[in-house]
Amino acid sequence: GAVVSQHPSWVICKSGTSVKIECRSLDFQATTMFWYRQFPKQSLMLMATSNEGSKATYEQGVEKDKFLINHASLTLSTLTVTSAHPEDSSFYICSASLGGSAEKLFFGSGTQLSVL
Amino acid sequence: DAKTTQPTSMDCAEGRAANLPCNHSTISGNEYVYWYRQIHSQGPQYIIHGLKNNETNEMASLIITEDRKSSTLILPHATLRDTAVYYCIVSPPNTGNQFYFGTGTSLTVIP
Numbered sequence: 611g612a613v614v615s616q617h618p619s620w621v622i623c624k625s626g627t628s629v630k631i632e633c634r635s636l637d638f639q640a641t642t643m644f645w646y647r648q649f650p651k652q653s654l655m656l657m658a659t660s661n662e663g664s665k666a667t668y669e670q671g672v673e674k675d676k677f678l679i680n681h682a683s684l685t686l687s688t689l690t691v692t693s694a695h696p697e698d699s700s701f702y703i704c705s706a707s708l709g710g711s712a713e714k715l716f717f718g719s720g721t722q723l724s725v726l
Numbered sequence: 727d728a729k730t731t732q733p734t735s736m737d738c739a740e741g742r743a744a745n746l747p748c749n750h751s752t753i754s755g756n757e758y759v760y761w762y763r764q765i766h767s768q769g770p771q772y773i774i775h776g777l778k779n780n781e782t783n784e785m786a787s788l789i790i791t792e793d794r795k796s797s798t799l800i801l802p803h804a805t806l807r808d809t810a811v812y813y814c815i816v817s818p819p820n821t822g823n824q825f826y827f828g829t830g831t832s833l834t835v836i837p
Contacts, residue, residue, distance in 0.1 A: 616769070644824065653813070654770070654827040703769050705825075714760065715825055717769035 616718030633704030748814030
């Protein structure tokens with residue numbers, strides 16, 4: 611099946627700094643990628659839809675100025691958590707689709723962010 | 727928002743079939759049913775999906791009721807490695823595949 615690579619797997623940063631997470635589709639081109647956030651013992655929450663060559667679409671309640679998404683190519687989307695605070699500590703997961711009708715999503719392995 | 731309800735948790739004996747139910751009573755005619763599972767601290771793994779016919783692959787079987795208001799994921803011979811949270815998702819085609827996850831079912835396979 612298609613492979614989605616996410617990097618880094620985990621990151622620890624100081625409060626106030628910015629962190630960038632990369633999501634790559636390794637063996638296919640993804641016009642659309644998705645970013646999720648998951649807190650401990652909770653389900654995945656869709657944060658935004660990342661469209662190649664255009665602005666991302668954010669879900670209600672997600673701050674677009676805090677979670678910057680760039681999808682500059684068909685194989686790479688990045689999520690930057692700006693001015694991170696301890697409450698931003700979470701498991702961030704990206705996904706991508708092969709496109710087409712009723713196509714399934716492939717997920718990255720996730721990034722555990724801890725903000726001190 | 728998620729359009730599915732699932733039991734919070736289930737246990738299954740190793741080697742037995744695990745039957746995981748999902749209710750999606752408000753499903754629309756063109757919405758597919760997808761099943762994913764998530765092992766702790768990993769990204770979700772695709773299992774199976776279907777529209778109205780029953781489906782089977784190397785991992786599982788998906789049984790969708792005739793009125794499509796509910797479905798059951800069947801793991802025919804559960805192993806310890808099948809312990810995970812299982813998510814049932816409904817999503818229409820051609821919407822960019824935006825998946826909204828519900829709370830899922832935490833399946834524990836017992837030796």
